[in-house]
Amino acid sequence: MNPTRRTVLIAATATATAGLAPSPPSAAASRAAAATPPYASYWYPDSLPAGSPGPGITWRALKNWRAADDPDLACNAASVPLASRFTPTPANPTARSGQARIQALVSFGPTSANPSQGSATADYxxxxHWAYLDELVFWGGSxxxxxxxxxxAPVVDAAHRHGVPVLGNVFLPPVAYGGQLQWxxxxxxxxxxxxxxxxxxxxxxxxxxxxxxxxVNAETGGGNTALGTAVLGFMKELKAIAAARGQRVTWYDAMTVNGTVxxxxxxxxQNQPFFQAADDMFVDFRWSAGTLASSGTKAQQLGRGRYELWAGVDVESNGSGSSVDWDAIVPAGKxxxxxxxxxxxxxTRNHLPPDRRAPGDFHAADDRFWTGRSLDPSRPDASDPWRAPAVFVADRSTVTSVPFASVFNTGHGLRWYEEGAVTSDVPWNHLGLQDRLPSRRWVVRTAGERPAVSLDxxxxxxxxxxxxxxxxxxxxxxxxxxxxxxxxxxNTVVDLACRSEPGDVNVELAVATAEPGTAGAAPPYTYLSATAGVRVNSVNGWQRVTVPLTGLSGTVHALGVRLTATAGPVRWRLGGLAVxxxxxxxxxxxxxGARVTAANGGDLRLAWNAAPGTVRHYTLHRLLPDGTRRFLGATGQRSYHLAGLRPEPGESAARFELRAVGELYNASTPVTVTHPW
Structure with a gap:
């Protein structure tokens, strides 16, 4: 990969300075460290750099890692298995299944400070748009x-919920950025x-x-044929062991068979043996229409698939404004x-100025990137120079079993709501709390003016x-x-939680029990009145309605809503859907078994034993002296770090309530944990 593309990863390279190795921590320091926030794990293979690590960085060797000795394993272990998914009839005639796949290399945060359980900011x-992805690489390393x-864990849980496998990254950097051949x-x-x-x-x-x-991304130059042979042997063994555990290995086009980069x-x-020793290969950005064509042919001659090659498209600098020879990769009509x-x-996040990084700003840019200029995958804009994934790849879904529920949670927000009431006004992110979200954002079918639709x-x-x-x-x-x-x-029913502000609107549930006849066609919906449903209640301005699927049988292939204005402009919200x-x-x-496992002033580490049965996530609240509850956080894992807590006036001990939350967002009875101040 071109060194100029290392703008984020190399920032910490210069932190290794000459000096003595750090002395072992004291016992008091070890106890305090146990109550520090957990981060995603990172290692060197074996030997460490000379000098001392920079602030907040811990140097460790993978060779010494053991699961039993990993203090943050409970925070870092994913809780959602990889879901199976299916491909519905495509949203438009140009979106295909069974051909090009999409991989994304994403840096979610710094290598040494990537939180295991989210953080107190919505800027994330x-x-x-997982429906278009086939593989996510958790990019990083320096x-x-x-x-x-x-x-x-949050990234893996969100990806798995949508059927997308996630790969860790092995980055052996160029010498120009601190890489050492010894590594x-x-x-x-x-x-x-x-x-x-x-x-x-x-x-x-x-x-x-x-x-x-x-x-695996081996970019450290200076090697020879002996090293190239050793790396190839390593890759073959890695793939064999990984395959036995249901894991994948992708090779990056950098090192050649003679050990040079x-x-x-x-x-x-020059790289064929490495491709054959892996499941896939990322083809470096130096490709041309001719080299991709010959690469696809060569893959097939080797008995492999041409779609096991990922043609690199660099969008770090210009995103949906990038100039790409799309016809060399995903030609229209061929x-x-x-x-x-x-x-x-x-x-889509990083290019936004600091004063325009609210969640709505980010999702507007992200929808443009994944869906295209039309912002409707059923109506792609043929004149758009950016060929968005929704234009050429069919979306996928994992919504295959009942009960199913969504509150359209994106995994970040400005506040935390429970039944329409704010229970925390602290901005947050935790991708593991993300729902299975609508894959076709946003398909709107109308003979009139198209309304604006967004995640708000x-x-x-x-x-x-x-x-x-x-x-x-x-x-x-x-x-x-x-x-x-x-x-x-x-007796299947569908629940809706919705509200209108201020215009009146008639709401109907749209249910299709078959696929549309052709790509891009509307599902054959049946419309069921929500106003004729059984109204459960009205809470904090939200109407909760239950609609029986009376007269329908077989399988639900699509769900939607039909809105008809009855008075004035419409601002209508859908906050929840359940089947x-x-x-x-x-x-x-x-x-x-809920307990405090470590404490350092107002920083606490909690742990518990899993609730039996299916659990969507766990929530933590603080029970205040006046009897009210304050939301502290939620996680799919069985451990949680709380930071910066302080006693309330007259409070001798902090009381916490832990609940298991089910698929339908119904909660268990609380388990109470008390921590004396």
Whole structure:
């Protein structure tokens, strides 16, 4: 990869300065460290740099890692297994399935300071367009921090919920950015039996943390054929061990078979053995239409698929304004040539000025990137020079079982809401709390003026966001929400939580029990009146309505809403949707063994035993002396760090309530934890 693209990763390279190695921490320091915030794990293969690490950086060797000795494992282990997904009839005639796939290399934060459980800011790359992705690489690593980066649990949980595998990153940097050839030798060292112990260690880390494999990027120059041979042997063993555990390995086009670094921009004799020793290969940005065509042909001649090659597309600097020879990769009207590897799509956040990084600003840029200029995947703009993924790749869905629920939580917000009430006014992010979100944002079908549709953060039913539909609505408008494969029982119902502000609107639930006849066609919806449904209640201005699927049978293939204005412009919010059997849902069982495991003033580490059964996540509240509750955080893991707590007036001990939250957002009875001040 071009050194000029290292703008984020190399910042910590210069932190390694000459000096004595740090002395062992004192016992008091060790106790305090146990109450420090957990971060995503990162390592060197074996030997560490000379000197001392910079502030906030911990140098550690992967060779010494053991799951049993990992103090942050409970915070870093993913809680959501990789979901299976299906491909509905495409939203437009140019979107295809079974051809080009999309990989994204994303840096969610610094290598050494990437929180394991989110943080108190809404300014975060909250990726939501998972429906177009086939593989996510948790990009990072630097010579001054660590070279091997494991994905944090929130990212893995969000990706897995949408059926996307996540790879950790092994980055051996160019010499110009602090890379040392010794680190490559460390990675591929053999033991007395002739095996590669760090290959097994990488697979063990991925298994313990619950992610899906590794992206190997060897860019340190100066090697020779012997080193190239050793790296190839390492890759073969890594793939074999990984495959046995259901994990994947992707190779980056940099090191060649003779051990030197020479980016080929193609699959050829210089990197073919590495491609054959991996599941996929990221083709460096130096590709051309000719080299991609020959690479695809060569992959097929090797008995592999041409879509196992990711053609690198660098969007770090210009995002959806990048100039790309799309016809060399995904030509219109012809079979796709290779797959697409998007380098750093978090441009959609990073390019925004600090005063325009509110969640709404970010999602507007992100929708433009993934959906295209039309902002409607059913109506792609053929004149748009940016060929958005929605234009050429069919979306996928994981909504296949009942009960299913969504409160349209994006994984970040300006406040936290529970049943329409604000229970915390602190901005936050935690991608692991993200719902399965509508994949086709936003398909609106109307004969009149198209309303604006967005994920909005000014109000929510639960979590931090809701769907806002705003406009004149001079004609009825149908908003597609979910492509599904949900079985309909004799008593299946759909719950909606919605509100209108200020115009009146008639709401109908749109349900399709079959696929549309052709790509781009509307689902064959049946419309069921929400006003004729059983109104559950009105809470904090939100109407909760239950609509029975009376007269329908088989399988729900699509869900949406039809809105008809009855008075004035419409600002209508959808805060929740659930598909479930009729009756009162059974609350989940409570977790057990809740305890404070470490304390340092107002910084606490809590842990608990998992609640039996299916749990969406756990919530933590503080019970205040006046009897009110304050939301502190939520996580899918079984450990949580609380920072900066202080006693309330007259309070001798802090009281916390822990609950398990089920798929339908119903909560268990609380488990109380007390911590004396």
């Amino acid at each position: 790359y909250a990726l939501t 010579a001054g921090e660590g070279l091997i980066l494991a994905p944090n 490559t030798r460390d990675l591929v060292q053999k033991d007395a039996t002739g095996h590669y112990p760090l290959a097994a260690r990488l697979v063990a880390v991925a298994a313990a943390y619950g992610f899906d494999g590794w992206f 020479s980016w080929q921009g193609a699959l050829n004799s 079979p796709h040539v290779t797959s697409v590897g998007l380098y750093r799509p978090e441009w 953060f000014a109000d929510a039913w639960r979590g931090g966001s809701s769907v806002l539909v705003a406009g004149e609505l001079d004609q009825p408008a149908v908003l597609d929400l979910y492509a599904t494969r949900l079985p309909i029982g004799v 479930r059997p009729a009756g009162t849902p059974t609350a989940p069982a409570a977790p057990s």
